[in-house]
Amino acid sequence: MKIFSAQQIYQADKSTIQKEQIKSDDLMERAANQLFEWLHSRLRGTQVNIQLFCGIGNNGGDGIALARMLHEHGYSIKVYVVNYSDKRSEDFLLNLERLKDLKVWPDFINKESDLPEISPNDIVVDAIFGIGLNRAPDDWVGSLIAHINNSRAFVLSVDVPSGLPLDEAPWNPDYVIQASYVLSFQLPKLVFFLPKTGVYVNQWEVLDIGLNPDFIANTEADFELIGRPEVLPLYRPRLKFSHKGTFGHSLIVGGSYGKIGAVQLASNACLTVGSGMVTAFIPKCGYDALQTAVPEVMVLTGSRDKYISGIEVPFQPTVVGIGVGIGQDDDTVSAFCAFLKKNKSPMVIDADGLNILSQNTEMLKDVPEMSVLTPHPKELERLIGYWDSDFEKLEKAKAFALKHNLVIVIKGAHTITVYNGKGYVNTTGNPGMATAGSGDVLTGIITGLMAQGYAPVEAAIFGVYLHGLAGDMGASAKGYEALKASVLVEHIGNAYAELLRQPEVEQKETN
Numbered sequence: 204m205k206i207f208s209a210q211q212i213y214q215a216d217k218s219t220i221q222k223e224q225i226k227s228d229d230l231m232e233r234a235a236n237q238l239f240e241w242l243h244s245r246l247r248g249t250q251v252n253i254q255l256f257c258g259i260g261n262n263g264g265d266g267i268a269l270a271r272m273l274h275e276h277g278y279s280i281k282v283y284v285v286n287y288s289d290k291r292s293e294d295f296l297l298n299l300e301r302l303k304d305l306k307v308w309p310d311f312i313n314k315e316s317d318l319p320e321i322s323p324n325d326i327v328v329d330a331i332f333g334i335g336l337n338r339a340p341d342d343w344v345g346s347l348i349a350h351i352n353n354s355r356a357f358v359l360s361v362d363v364p365s366g367l368p369l370d371e372a373p374w375n376p377d378y379v380i381q382a383s384y385v386l387s388f389q390l391p392k393l394v395f396f397l398p399k400t401g402v403y404v405n406q407w408e409v410l411d412i413g414l415n416p417d418f419i420a421n422t423e424a425d426f427e428l429i430g431r432p433e434v435l436p437l438y439r440p441r442l443k444f445s446h447k448g449t450f451g452h453s454l455i456v457g458g459s460y461g462k463i464g465a466v467q468l469a470s471n472a473c474l475t476v477g478s479g480m481v482t483a484f485i486p487k488c489g490y491d492a493l494q495t496a497v498p499e500v501m502v503l504t505g506s507r508d509k510y511i512s513g514i515e516v517p518f519q520p521t522v523v524g525i526g527v528g529i530g531q532d533d534d535t536v537s538a539f540c541a542f543l544k545k546n547k548s549p550m551v552i553d554a555d556g557l558n559i560l561s562q563n564t565e566m567l568k569d570v571p572e573m574s575v576l577t578p579h580p581k582e583l584e585r586l587i588g589y590w591d592s593d594f595e596k597l598e599k600a601k602a603f604a605l606k607h608n609l610v611i612v613i614k615g616a617h618t619i620t621v622y623n624g625k626g627y628v629n630t631t632g633n634p635g636m637a638t639a640g641s642g643d644v645l646t647g648i649i650t651g652l653m654a655q656g657y658a659p660v661e662a663a664i665f666g667v668y669l670h671g672l673a674g675d676m677g678a679s680a681k682g683y684e685a686l687k688a689s690v691l692v693e694h695i696g697n698a699y700a701e702l703l704r705q706p707e708v709e710q711k712e713t714n
């Protein structure tokens with residue numbers, strides 16, 4: 204699903220109004236109808252106090268129109284107009300009149316007003332600011348937002364949590380609605396998925412308000428949300444007469460004294476995701492442990508006991524996954540540097556492999572184009588430098604990826620794969636995956652997919668999704684806390700099965 208900027212959403216609104224020859228308040232009516240249906244199907248007339256806080260723009264207009272529909276269906280409502288500007292939108296005013304026609308009189312809140320009482324049992328509808336927010340809310344509006352947040356009421360945000368800008372960090376983190384649920388129109392917003400702004404969104408859902416599908420299809424988006432529909436077409440089915448050579452020979456290079464487990468996890472994941480063959484290259488100390496832990500993996504060792512020194516491999520691997528547990532010994536740095544100069548295979552680079560590159564940036568020119576780098580935020584910072592906001596981070600990562608023609612997988616709660624100016628936002632995974640070694644598993648998965656012929660960017664997008672899905676299935680079996688990285692590997696097969704599962708066909712009554 205595409206993720207649009209605020210500007211693109213306004214354009215989509217405009218093109219819909221033109222194409223369908225409707226008025227802008229018709230679109231607002233559709234939006235409010237969708238909001239109403241969502242709420243009504245859950246409340247089914249329950250008498251709970253619904254307090255609606257409406258701004259004076261179109262987001263407020265949505266709230267006011269929703270208030271009318273709730274009133275018409277007998278709900279107990281209280282409407283506030285948060286009067287932060289004299290520049291009221293036409294559709295807001297139109298809907299205000301319609302509400303007044305029903306003899307519902309909103310309270311107008313301004314700088315001087317007392318803060319209204321909100322009980323934890325109330326439902327708050329937050330329609331103060333939408334995507335039109337373009338500067339810091341005034342302090343009194345911020346205080347009202349903080350008051351709503353402190354109420355412990357269920358807060359339903361219309362389109363976006365009020366106070367959250369779409370393209371920069373909030374000016375004051377306390378002046379943003381902490382939404383229990385966000386009902387967002389047509390397409391999700393990037394801010395829902397970024398670490399600093401996603402925290403304001405507990406749950407979200409998209410409401411289809413019928414924006415022009417041709418416009419959406421033909422407009423390039425900078426970001427895309429990756430769910431099952433996007434991932435399924437990437438899957439490469441196995442053919443009957445294929446053999447292990449068809450699925451590539453992966454080389455996993457890594458490990459150092461005390462960190463052989465990282466290679467065990469990565470090579471096991473690589474094999475489990477379907478690489479035809481896997482060879483691990485490690486320092487001598489890990490030989491017995493690795494051969495015992497994963498007998499299907501072939502093992503080569505270097506000349507030193509505890510660290511990798513020279514990397515000599517007697518075959519041409521289909522793909523190389525390098526860096527997990529590798530450490531930063533001087534010999535290892537030299538070995539990595541020399542390997543990059545002679546290596547001809549595509550690469551996946553992780554962990555200390557990335558840190559070595561950050562400290563020896565001249566090595567970057569030898570990294571094969573289209574290689575996949577899988578940094579967590581700290582590794583990314585070492586690679587691209589400090590950022591002020593998630594938005595700057597993404598811009599810098601995109602610029603770095605473009606400059607070196609690389610795929611960058613920015614790991615996190617919503618991992619974002621960046622390539623060729625675009626970002627692909629993952630939707631699977633859970634906090635149980637915040638555990639040692641889960642990144643090593645991802646390295647193995649992406650390497651193993653590339654071995655099977657997935658293009659690097661597809662391997663990254665597909666692999667991140669599958670890794671998260673394995674995490675979700677692992678979590679339902681074990682719970683978050685007990686989810687170890689090895690459990691992720693165990694669930695790779697289940698994740699494939701879940702991805703490929705046919706939707707259940709409705710059973711027809713036969714008698």
Ligand SMILES: NC(=O)C1=CN([C@@H]2O[C@H](COP(=O)(O)OP(=O)(O)OC[C@H]3O[C@@H](n4cnc5c(N)ncnc54)[C@H](OP(=O)(O)O)[C@@H]3O)[C@@H](O)[C@H]2O)[C@@H](O)CC1
Pocket residue numbers: 213216227230231234258259260261262263265287288290292331332333334335336337338339340341361362363388412
């Ligand atoms: N047809 C459509 O378009 C549809 C739109 N829909 C709905 O419209 C919403 C967008 O509405 P919107 O453009 O009116 O902006 P909104 O967020 O309500 O803000 C209002 C105005 O406030 C101002 N302002 C900004 N920051 C401020 C601040 N800190 N303090 C004070 N004032 C501030 C700024 O005006 P300015 O003063 O800059 O001229 C801004 O324009 C969208 O989220 C969705 O809910 C749906 O109905 C579907 C159909």
Ligand SMILES: Nc1ncnc2c1ncn2[C@@H]1O[C@H](COP(=O)(O)OP(=O)(O)O)[C@@H](O)[C@H]1O
Pocket residue numbers: 554578579614615616617618631632633634635636637638639640641642643644645670
């Ligand atoms: N809260 C979370 N939700 C979803 N996925 C997460 C979360 N925390 C971590 N992960 C995933 O777990 C992996 C952690 O990788 P990394 O930090 O490199 O761990 P390690 O170095 O221990 O292997 C990444 O793929 C990341 O996306």
Ligand SMILES: [K+]
Pocket residue numbers: 262329330331332333360361362363364365
């Ligand atoms: K809102």
